[in-house]
Amino acid sequence: MTRFEDAFELPNGTIIKNRFFKAAMSEGLADERNRPTEKLVRLYEAWAKGGAGIVVTGNVMVDRRALGEPRNVVIEDEQDLELLKSWASSGTQNNTQLWMQINHPGKQVFKGIVKEAVAPSKVEFEPSLQRYFPIARELTENEIQDIIRRFGATAGVAKTAGFNGVQIHAAHGYLISQFLSNRHNRRKDQWGGSIQNRMRFLEEIYSSIRRKVGDGFPISVKLNSADFMKAGFTEEDSMMVIKRLNELGIDLIEVSGGSYENPRMTGSNMKQSTLKREAYFLDFAAEAIKISKAPIVVTGGFRTRRGMLDALQTRDADMIGLARPMAVYPSLPNELIAGSRKQVQLAPRKTGIKWIDKTAMLELTWYSMQLERIAAGKTPNEKLSPKLALIRSIFKNGMDVFQMRRV
Numbered sequence: 003m004t005r006f007e008d009a010f011e012l013p014n015g016t017i018i019k020n021r022f023f024k025a026a027m028s029e030g031l032a033d034e035r036n037r038p039t040e041k042l043v044r045l046y047e048a049w050a051k052g053g054a055g056i057v058v059t060g061n062v063m064v065d066r067r068a069l070g071e072p073r074n075v076v077i078e079d080e081q082d083l084e085l086l087k088s089w090a091s092s093g094t095q096n097n098t099q100l101w102m103q104i105n106h107p108g109k110q111v112f113k114g115i116v117k118e119a120v121a122p123s124k125v126e127f128e129p130s131l132q133r134y135f136p137i138a139r140e141l142t143e144n145e146i147q148d149i150i151r152r153f154g155a156t157a158g159v160a161k162t163a164g165f166n167g168v169q170i171h172a173a174h175g176y177l178i179s180q181f182l183s184n185r186h187n188r189r190k191d192q193w194g195g196s197i198q199n200r201m202r203f204l205e206e207i208y209s210s211i212r213r214k215v216g217d218g219f220p221i222s223v224k225l226n227s228a229d230f231m232k233a234g235f236t237e238e239d240s241m242m243v244i245k246r247l248n249e250l251g252i253d254l255i256e257v258s259g260g261s262y263e264n265p266r267m268t269g270s271n272m273k274q275s276t277l278k279r280e281a282y283f284l285d286f287a288a289e290a291i292k293i294s295k296a297p298i299v300v301t302g303g304f305r306t307r308r309g310m311l312d313a314l315q316t317r318d319a320d321m322i323g324l325a326r327p328m329a330v331y332p333s334l335p336n337e338l339i340a341g342s343r344k345q346v347q348l349a350p351r352k353t354g355i356k357w358i359d360k361t362a363m364l365e366l367t368w369y370s371m372q373l374e375r376i377a378a379g380k381t382p383n384e385k386l387s388p389k390l391a392l393i394r395s396i397f398k399n400g401m402d403v404f405q406m407r408r409v
């Protein structure tokens with residue numbers, strides 16, 4: 003029977019000390035030039051001490067012309083190496099594997115953040131989102147090659163700085179996920195059409211990173227089980243990608259789902275009755291694990307010690323992915339291993355104002371504010387007022403983007 007504290011080995015021989023995986027949460031804590039800060043150093047020290055076997059950073063961008071949010075960390079070259087080294091050294095304490103998540107948002111970026119949004123094809127978001135996002139331009143062949151190279155370059159710098167691994171963000175509707183989706187990728191060249199063509203961009207990114215970091219360095223992928231959109235990325239597509247990633251030598255796969263158009267990753271639009279288990283994508287993961295040599299992590303919805311243990315013991319997942327719970331309880335892995343905490347209660351954050359409570363924005367701002375507290379050396383505050391998060395949100399983003407926030 004697998005226990006939380008059971009160490010295990012990745013296919014490349016890397017030992018992971020336990021079964022907890024702190025999933026990526028965009029911190030928004032870089033400075034105005036998108037460099038890492040002391041705040042990030044403090045935040046990752048707290049998570050490293052908190053006991054997770056693998057801690058993944060929030061998404062780091064490969065191109066400063068393609069930010070997802072104003073305060074993302076960007077790595078294009080080695081100019082911020084010393085700052086990155088401090089970040090890596092704080093997050094690798096306590097025998098923690100610190101992996102950098104690497105991303106390009108493609109067209110999933112709010113108006114005003116980038117000068118020009120790019121995408122595999124010029125396909126608009128579904129109507130209710132069109133006012134928030136710019137219309138994207140189709141990428142040229144040279145630009146596609148440049149982005150592939152950039153992923154490799156960023157990963158190379160992560161390794162030099164002392165991060166133990168990287169994660170390619172291929173989920174949640176960002177650029178790689180746009181390439182994977184039939185709905186968003188209408189290309190007629192080698193990058194579009196069949197799933198073999200749609201996954202070529204991800205394959206090339208994987209190979210570009212592998213060339214830079216060598217064989218012994220873990221590369222993982224965060225992948226949607228599906229995007230839950232009409233004519234979008236399906237579970238069958240996802241299985242094909244998992245199979246191919248295994249052939250290429252991927253070290254670990256994190257399963258999630260959804261995008262801004264249907265944010266299933268945070269449990270939105272899921273009826274309680276359709277949720278058979280507390281984790282949203284566990285049924286898919288149970289199938290994926292059968293065909294994957296690389297360990298499978300499931301992220302989204304885990305809240306009880308029992309639910310997490312069940313998932314491990316029935317081998318529906320090799321690791322338990324945790325995001326929001328780690329913003330409020332940074333030492334949750336230690337507490338679950340010790341048995342001192344049986345569950346976390348994270349009620350949806352409500353203001354009492356109906357139209358606002360329907361949106362995901364407030365909830366995500368609320369969690370970001372917890373990250374800021376940890377980064378400032380304070381303890382998270384479970385009782386933090388959602389109304390404060392609301393005011394903060396409007397102040398930071400304006401009313402227009404209020405309904406949306408990155409995940």
Ligand SMILES: Cc1cc2nc3c(=O)[nH]c(=O)nc-3n(C[C@H](O)[C@H](O)[C@H](O)COP(=O)(O)O)c2cc1C
Binds near residue numbers: 323
């Ligand atoms: C504030 C916040 C920021 C997030 N940023 C990212 C991100 O940068 N990359 C990513 O893959 N997922 C991101 N996510 C999604 C989480 O990794 C995770 O998939 C989701 O929250 C569901 O897991 P949970 O129920 O344990 O929170 C973010 C979630 C939150 C709450």
